[in-house]
Amino acid sequence: MKKVSIYTDGACSGNPGDGGWGAILIYGNHKKEVSGFEKDTTNNRMELMAAINALNMLKEPCEVDLYSDSAYLVNAFLLNWIEKWKKNGWKTSGKEDVKNVELWKELDRLSSIHKIKWIKVKGHSDNEYNNRCDKLATDEIKKNKK
Template sequence: MDSVEIYTDGACSGNPGPGGWGAILIYKSIEKELSGNESHTTNNRMELTGPIKALETLKRPCEVVIYTDSAYVCKAFTDNWVNKWQKNNWQTSKKTPVENQDLWIRLIELLNIHSVSWVKVKGHSDNEKNNRCDLLARNAIKVLKG
């Protein structure tokens, strides 16, 4: 199975507001950058969209390490929030509907194809790839603003 590293980030100008996401896929020595935007979204939706779009580009099942600065995304898997939400019919521990359920479901579908592990990185720090993803996300927002 091929091994791929993915760095992702999401950003929003206002929350909600125009948003962008960025991702860098690394396979062997090859890097591919992706980015996109939505005119009205939230930061958390963009943080989820980055890994989704990156995983969707993979052409076959891979062993993947995803680096994100989003505790929201990372802890959903490392702390098993997603499993609890599913068992509780997509309700939080406070019995409220899980936000962004559509994106969580899509991400889970992709995780059933690939073997994925999650790594939380510190945002806006010294991680060059995370900083690059942040720039990709912010530049994607600028495209919307003209």
């Protein structure tokens, strides 16, 4: 199984507001940067979209180290929130509908294809790839404001 590192970040100008996401996929000596934009969205949605879009680029099942500064994204898997949500019919422990449910379902599907290790990184610090993803995301917002 190929081993891939993925760095992701999402950003929003206003929350909700215009949003961008960025991701970097690293396989051996190869690096690929991808990014996207969405109107009237939230920061959390952009964090999830970054991971989804990056994982969807993988052409075969891979072993993935996925780095994100989003506790929302990483903890859903590390703390098994996603399994609890599925058991509860996609409801939170407070019986509320899980927000962004279609994105969580897609991440759950992707998690069944790839062996993903979810890794929380500190945002806006000294991680060059996280900082680059942040720039990709914020550049998408600027580019689309024109």
